Amino acid sequence: MMDPFVTFCLRMGDNALILAQRTGEWCGHAPALEEDIAFANMGLDLIGQTQLWLKLGGEAEGKGRSADDLAFLRTERQFTNCQLVEQPNVDFAHALMRQYLFDAWHLPMLDGLTQSSDERVRAVSAKVIKEVRYHIDRSRDLVIGLGDGTDESRARMQGALDELWPFTADLLASDEIDDDLTARGVIPDPAPVIEAFNAETAATFAAATLTVPHTGLTRTGGRNGIHTEHMGFILAEMQYLQRTYPGVSW
């Protein structure tokens, strides 16, 4: 088992990094200028959050790896982000639903982390949660507006929810690493986080006239390095420069 604290930092950082990469793909392509700016800005927040978590993970690991080393020099199986954040943009509905589902978990998770027994985790999460409150403020509003919108927008939002919902299992999953950290008070007990996620999504989807699919289908594994087929393509693009010109800097 890898060091639990390091793994936790990498999981938080990798979620933010891969979602930022996906979010950044919207730059110049969003359906409205305001949303283009919003996605780009949010991607920037997520990159900043990535730096905080990966820096902390690198320091805790003690092998001299920087946030950049961790982002650009690891391979697919070494990334521990949940599978949700690596799912492709497809259309605005998918990108927005992915963002909303992530935010609905991220906010209560960070809320718990601000009470962490670890001072460094408290400092990072108290910083990050301020930004994430604005993220969910936007994504929730848009999910409701487009869900309870036209026939076309509603159909697309429902389609995105049907496709992405199984991946929330990965977002809410926990293992012996989490158990160890919860026991030490470093991370919150998963139960209240899941409860908050369920309450948040139930209220929003009711207002958005969307229905959570009850197929029972779940997808997990990302947190342990098992990814969907999309992950390799993201890394190929993100890590291109460091792989082509190892050690290059400017």
Add this chain to the structure above:
Amino acid sequence: MQASLDTVWTWLGEIPDPEIPVISLADLGIIRAVGYDDDKLVVTVTPTYSGCPATSIIALDIETELLKRGAQKVEIRQQLSPAWTTDWISREGREKLRAFGIAPPAMAAANCAGMLKAQNVTCPHCGSEDTENISPRGSTPCKAQFRCRSCMEPFDYFKAI
């Protein structure tokens, strides 16, 4: 001779924010401490948004300016906690923002329920409170786009965080 800390604070009050140059770094409330560590001048800075691209420029600007003013050695330290809040923007800074056409952030509104909707935004051009949010994001992550229903002018709002 070492400059007094009061003098250093005055200098910092004259360094403009790289993205919103009408306010200074001191106005912004991101300078958390200034002190000497032997002959080294140590300036402790806290980031605004964690991903703000201005953060590294700010550190560079402080170092350059203080060295130019006669400091012998300068070290910039990053401090994450307590996290920066727009409540730390000085009264003068708020006035400067308003005069520049950016509505200053509401006080003590950072963590309120409803976020943007709960923040009363006054038009920096005509002073009207009849304003509407166009987009929760603006030209930078720290701003939102608004429009005044009285004078019809669009403007940036510096979001409370």
